Each structure stands twice: as C-alpha cells, then as structure tokens.
Amino acid sequence: MFRIGFLGPGNIAHVVVNSLKDDPNLTLYAVASRDIEKAKEFCENYGFQVAYGSYEELYSDPLVDLIYIATPHSFHYEQMMAAIAHHKNVLCEKAFCLNHREATQVFAAAEQAGVFVAEAMVPAYQSSRTIIDDLLKEEPIGDLISYHGVFGASIWHVPRVHEKALGGGALLDIGLYPLYFALSHFGDDPRIEQVYLQEVNNVDQSETIILRYPNRLKATITASTVENLGMYGEIFGNNGSIYIENIARPEWIEIRNNKHEVEKRIANLRVGSGYLEEFMAAKEDILAGRKTSSRMKKEDTLTLLDYLDRIRWFQSS
Numbered sequence: 001m002f003r004i005g006f007l008g009p010g011n012i013a014h015v016v017v018n019s020l021k022d023d024p025n026l027t028l029y030a031v032a033s034r035d036i037e038k039a040k041e042f043c044e045n046y047g048f049q050v051a052y053g054s055y056e057e058l059y060s061d062p063l064v065d066l067i068y069i070a071t072p073h074s075f076h077y078e079q080m081m082a083a084i085a086h087h088k089n090v091l092c093e094k095a096f097c098l099n100h101r102e103a104t105q106v107f108a109a110a111e112q113a114g115v116f117v118a119e120a121m122v123p124a125y126q127s128s129r130t131i132i133d134d135l136l137k138e139e140p141i142g143d144l145i146s147y148h149g150v151f152g153a154s155i156w157h158v159p160r161v162h163e164k165a166l167g168g169g170a171l172l173d174i175g176l177y178p179l180y181f182a183l184s185h186f187g188d189d190p191r192i193e194q195v196y197l198q199e200v201n202n203v204d205q206s207e208t209i210i211l212r213y214p215n216r217l218k219a220t221i222t223a224s225t226v227e228n229l230g231m232y233g234e235i236f237g238n239n240g241s242i243y244i245e246n247i248a249r250p251e252w253i254e255i256r257n258n259k260h261e262v263e264k265r266i267a268n269l270r271v272g273s274g275y276l277e278e279f280m281a282a283k284e285d286i287l288a289g290r291k292t293s294s295r296m297k298k299e300d301t302l303t304l305l306d307y308l309d310r311i312r313w314f315q316s317s
Contacts, residue, residue: 002283003029005064005088007055007079008071009042012093016070017046019275026279032058055079059086066091066282068120072160073167077102080117084109089116091282095172096121100305107298116286118293119301123180125277128250128269132185132242140255140264141237146218147186148236149178149247152206152229161225162203169204171197171308175223180304181233181247182211182219188303190219195315209311249274 002025006013009031020026028048033039036053043051052058058067059082067083069076069092077097083090084106096119097103110117123129136144151174160166161173182190190211197207206224213219222229233247240257244250255264281295292298 001027001065002287003027003063003065004279005030005032005058005061005067006042006048007032007058007067007069007083008075009033009038010070010072013042013068013070015273016068016275017042019273020279021046023276023280025283030058030061030064055082059083059088064088066116066279066286068279069093073098073172074165076167077106080106081109084113084115084117087113087115089282089286091118091120091278094119094121095167095176095305095308096301097305098167098172100302100309103302103305107292107302110291114291116282116291116293118282118285118298119296120275120278121180121296121301121304122274122278123177123248123250124184124293124296124300125281126249126269126274128253129184131266131269132244132250132253135242135253135255136185136235139237140239141235141241142239144186144215144217144235144237146220146236147182147233148220148222149181149233150222150229151175151177151231151247152222152224152227153231154226154228156205156225162200162205164201164203170206170223170225171204171311174225175207175209175221176304176308177231177248178221178223178233179209179307180300182221183303183307184300186213186217186219189214192307192310192314193218195311197315207311246270 030050031042031048032052039051066089073095161168190213193212194210197204209221211219233244235242243254245252249270251270253266254262
C-alpha cells in the first residue's frame, strides 16, 4: 500500500483526486484541513480513510507515505518545511514556492532529512514531452527562429489569482506553463529581453515576456487572467512551424509548412488529466530511494523560479 495524504481539500484537490480515486496502485488515506467539516466531507466523498482538522495531525501520522500539498502558493514553503521536519515525503502543487530562495531552502531541508520532495508540474510528467524533443531534433521545420507560448483564461475573480497574500498573479498561476515549455525544450540559458506587465493592486493581471537565446531564437510568453486566449505553443522555423494544442497537457501537434498547410498531425496525445502520472512517478522515485523527482527535477524547479524572480526584478528595475 502506498498511502497518500492530501493537505488542503480546495478546488485543485477536488480535480486531482478524481484522477486518483480508481487507481489500485495508490491508497487515498488521509485528508487534512483547518476546518474539520471540510476534511470530513472530502473524506466521505472520495473514499479516504481518515479526516484531520489540523495539518499537524497529518504530518504526525506514521502511516502516510506521501503528502500532497494543494493549498495556495503562499503557504507552500511553510507547509513543506513542516512536513519535511516530520520526515514526510512531499509532492507540492505548482508553483512550488513564491521564489527561488524559498525553494532552495526546501530542497536543502529535504536532503538533510532524507526525504523526497518534488513539484507537481503536469507537463514534466507527460510522454508528449519526449515526442516534442524528438521532433525538434529531427528539424522538420528547419532552423528555429521563434516560439510563442500562450495561456489566457478568465480567472481573475478567483481569490488565489488576484490576492497578493495568496501568491496571486498571472505569472505564478498560469504564465509559468509557457515559460516552463521554453526552458525545458530550448534550454535554460535565455536572456530576458523585455517584460510587459499589467498590474492591479500590485498583482500582475497579464504579461508578455520576451526571451532571447544564444542561438538567437526568440521566445515570447503571453499570459492573461482576464482574457480567454487559449493555451498553446507555436514554434517557427525557416521551413514551417510546429503547433502544440495545450502546452500543459499536449492534446495534438501539427507540423505545418510555410504555406500553413498541415503536413503531419500527431493526434490523441493526451491520456487523462495528467495528475495520476505525477503521483505514480513520485511513488516510483520514492520506492527507488530517490529524494528528488526523475521527471520534474530539482534543477528544473529551481531554474523556473529563478527566471520568475528575474522577470519580476526586470519589470521593477
């Protein structure tokens, strides 16, 4: 049995648990909330065995093999550090922390405690990631010129998005997906060329970020919490383009020529929500004795947060 403990039965927890509840390889064991009634309701609805009215009870339960943290961004650091102090393995929802400094401290604490900790970044666990890398190596569109990654959804009304105290903002909530795509597929050494942020009450509502790679490839990241722009990526070369529908969980890919004609379509890439793969990868890593993820590597999380820090600093300077 591999027993999972959910910390925080909020919106994302409801979405994630539906991907896990029928899998025989995982045991939905415990859920903890500061409101015991919410914990009990979640427990009963999804077949958990134990409901706790405090996080401390979850940290202290000796039967829990992995704690999944599903609270707003601003609480991740404190909760991961507490779980690690109790020698618990942790899978934390993105964004892993608010900044690079916090993440560095979390990984250091986990290493010292000898426990596993990783970020639940869905695209890192998708098999389509390898397909895209292989396509780029094959160079079906010739020399790469540019990439445009877009994620726009009308979610500004959601408290975790617009409240600064919860770690709100387009960049941390959805902008990290097109940014992660660039860093994971084109390399982690681009220069930040331009940043345009639209802010409301000191929280970024939307942004456009332009990165420039040493090979001159231009990467443009567009994120919005007020416009339904979709979620896609398009890579342009001198002989055509590669279009990816849904860069968080790629659904299909089209290779197009310079006349915008589809020369090849790779369909049916997405299987499920992608959340189950995160937990199965964590289980595999933990049972193999690994202390960080073999999919969403420690270095990937730290690089992503480093760029998020640098983007915010670039805008403010």
